[in-house]
Amino acid sequence: MTARNRSVRSGYDPRVGPILALGRPPETEIGPGERLAMNGMGSFDWDLDQGVLELDEAALRVFDLRPGEFDGRPESLVLRVPPEEGARVDYALRRALQAGRRTYGGYFQVTRRDGAKQWSHTQGTILRDKRGNAYRIVGIVRDATDELTHTPDVRVSRPAGERQSLAPIVRLTTEALSRAVTVEEVTAVLTGAGGLERFGADGLALGLVEGGNLRIVGVSGEPVAGMSGLSPRRLDGALPLGEAVMTQRPRFVSSFAELGERFPAVLPYVAAMDELNAAAFLPLVAQARSIGGLALFYRSGDVFTHTHRELCAALAAIVAQSLQRAMLFDREREFATGLQAAMLPRDVPRFDGADIAVRYHTASSGREVGGDWYDVVALPQNRVGLVVGDVQGHDTHAAAVMGQLRIALRAYAAEGHPPSTVLARASRFLAELDTERFATCAYAELDLTGGSVRAARAGHLGPLVRHTDGRTGWPHVRGGLPLGLATALDLHEFPETRLDLVPGETLVFCTDGLVEERDLDITIGMEALAAAVRDGPDEAEELADHLADNLWERWGSQDDVALLILRRDPDPGTSRAPRMHSYVHQADPEGLADARLALRQALEAWQLAELADDLEVAAGELLVNVLLHTEGGAVMTLEVLPEPVRRVRLTVQDRSSVWPRRRSPGEAATSGRGLLMIEALAIHWGVEPRGDGKAVWCEFGPESQRSLLG
CATH class of the missing domain: 3.30.565.10 (Histidine kinase-like ATPase, C-terminal domain)
Known part of the structure; x- marks a missing residue:
């Protein structure tokens, strides 16, 4: 029996409040779940290992979500909880995990379907295993508006049947678009949860101009869902949105029958929109250039008053400015990441007896790039050099310095120098580049025949080792100062540590972006990486994908990440001689x-x-x-x-x-x-x-x- 059926049978409907049950006062039939719901409280159950978050019906109402809109993934709550609001609760949770506390709590704002802001509060109990690792969180979430809000509700009160005013739509859309940085984020604001409500429309389609074609990049609303699969069309005026883009003049249509007469090419699409009767086709113009078009669809045919049309034009101008800014950001970021990619090795050499995988992940926000890098160097006598490093800074200069340092370090390693000498020479090279940047680095030389490893560090993390039985550990690798800084202080000592990597064992090198997060102890990230490696697949490529899927998305890294994995091929012998x-x-x-x-x-x-x-x-x-x-x-x-x-x-x-x-x-x-x-x-x-x-x-x-x- 569903929670809804249980509630009604017990004498309480969570949507309308207490109701009378036959022969009994309603209070005697109200269970724990109903009592929480009556006070605006819902419950949740978060499985941290599986990444599954279960919300009961009352919790879904707190987030203004319908059951079909939530797929059980915590990140899907971004539909209602903006990132900066979620960060507040996320910080409280991480602090509790770091300190080993049993509970946590915090206030945050939910953006409801109509754009209104709602203060909410959550409190959870952290369940841990015998080793103290958190594996599950059970808690409650509730509407806290009455506690914290002292200003009038931003939602617009209006009589039933009266269409929402566009004035708050413009304000709320402007507010939402101000946080969108990329074209993808702008599209998500327009077509995501609450988008149609902000526009007061029943359907929406967003198109961008690309090389003389108009490509639909976002669709929202069931009546226009079929438009999402449209291929790019030539800007020839055969469709109303294309004409609006070409002429830079909006078109308002109150009859789809008249629309079909003027644009015969639109008839196949109109036939699939039998629920709709009106549409506004708005050009998106920035600096006198058409960059796209926005189509708004309505069930009612009498919505286009003079004020409505003026506000639609203003709305299109706001969207156009946001898109232009996002396009510029995307181009700059594409250039920066392209420069970074060009500085990294194009191909990684392959070796008999070892499986190697590398990954590079750009920061999740910002247009600038960092100086993280990896390298794999083929050495004589069946040896291989493994390098991971990070140049100080997050800009194109850091990427340029990284490229020069990577090539120099590679040359020193190829000359046959031991790790301590390689790092000492690299430090002198960086100091002579006439730059104030320093760099951290870890370098290891592996003998693939015997499995011996000589490792040294320059202010960087050492390698993580996964043993053949699945255990993971961070061996103590001695280290020196960061490259460049060591030369400035005349401290060129980079002591080596001798390790052994037996067949079937794995070495994992990474930069600090994979394990470090602001305001948290780095050991939390190191433990998370060790657990992910321990539970991951054996093959290097599959393990790299596993770490990328589980850690980059989990931490939402604000820093670049370089990852290098080497696994020695297993040596099980034969069936007769294992x-x-x-x-x-x-x-x-x-x-x-x-x-x-x-x-x-x-x-x-x-x-x-x-x-x-x-x-x-x-x-x-x-x-x-x-x-x-x-x-x-x-x-x-x-x-x-x-x-x-x-x-x-x-x-x-x-x-x-x-x-x-x-x-x-x-x-x-x-x-x-x-x-x-x-x-x-x-x-x-x-x-x-x-x-x-x-x-x-x-x-x-x-x-x-x-x-x-x-």
Whole structure:
């Protein structure tokens, strides 16, 4: 049973108030939902993980929305809540999320269907999981006009049947258009929710002049919905809107029959508008040039008084000025973004053994561009250089500096210099450009054969790593000052951090626009990025699309964003000889336990669970030895050897050149028994050199279990 049916059956109709039920006072039948509705309150349920917002009927009335007008997406409320109003509540919510509070609340204005402003209030309870992450918000929303509004209602009171005056229409339309910056936003104001009510019309069509053609770019109103699929038509005067654009004179039509006689080409369209009887075709003229046309349609044929026509002309002039400003903005932004795109690498090289994806996202507002960039450099000996950076400023100068710095840094990397030297030389180059700008940058060099990574930072975020089991983490990568500033202060130290990227793991580099928002701690954005990467798809291209869809739209970034993702191809071995890898970072306290769990799960999947206890002991000893006695992490490899009698080989690789030695600890010693335990548990074990370090390996099988039992 719907909320509407429940309300009526219980003795209350939310549209007309309490009604008498047979044999009982209405108060005894009013439930919780009805009590909220009687006081102008509605409820909502917001699933943050799925991005779905459910509004009950009373909440829809607060927003002046019909059920069919709301699709369950929070961003769809922009039809009634202007961005600057929504930002007020959004700020309160983000502050509550940041501070870990349970509730939040705030006032905001709703623009109703007729253009009137309505003060509203919302209050929500934030539900969190065991880890403290918010996953759901349940709350109420209500009409707060009586509390906060002390001026007369801006809606125009008029007798039933009297058409709305155009004076408030002009005022409200001017107010709405003043916030529209792009042509798309201007079109949304004219054709979106409340557009027809502001114009006092029953149908609307907006056309723009493009290369001698008139193209319909926006339609509103059910009677004229068929016009949305019209292809561009030549401006030849065959249609009334085209004639108005060509002559720059409006045409008012009170009879569609007469319209068909004057314009035979319009007859197919008129036949589909049997509900309409009058229309106004208004040219949109700016600086003596026709830039488009606006058609307003009415069911009544007697609406065009002298005052009405003058106000329609004034309305068209306002729309024309807004469109001209928006067209200029779009052209300037297209030029700026084109310059930015030209400065970025046209193609990203591809490598065997790795999957790479890049994305660049311009800021959501403003005509200027930033200096964010990414780059991928092919290096000798199957290595690849990964670069992400951001030049200070948001203008074409920042983009120009970025282009020069990107090329210089690419050249230094291609010469074979280590990351610390690449950043130091780039800093000197930027300082010599005779610019006061500085830049942040992160550079990493990856050996695709062994998976070793050498990373350095210059005032920038380090990489995010997603491990093969789905865990994500921000490894501690040491860094120096931003490029340019380091040279000015004569501090050219950019220490390197050594990491390992095992097959199947992913590196994610980004600029701060993806994780930083004004007035909020950057750690909130970093946690959101880590969660999105953890829950995203495996492939680099699909993961990049996932981050773009979920984070750029969620944060509504006011800054440019550069994103670079590299994933090493998985190395599962074969069905007869499967293989798994795991990297344990020295600064990751949970890495050791996670590696043991991954080892046991792999053995169970390979139907070798009987070896799990011995292998887990051996892995723990070898990994702890690396974490305690070396300055880096460890790569653990577990593989099944393709022999008639299957054996399992465990290998732990580190970057230390010191080989382990067997000792004879005394009875009171607390260490020195690791190799003795491995020698007792394993069939064979040994040490071999690997690059700039070593690998300790040991093999297990049925023979090792028999020796222990004996």
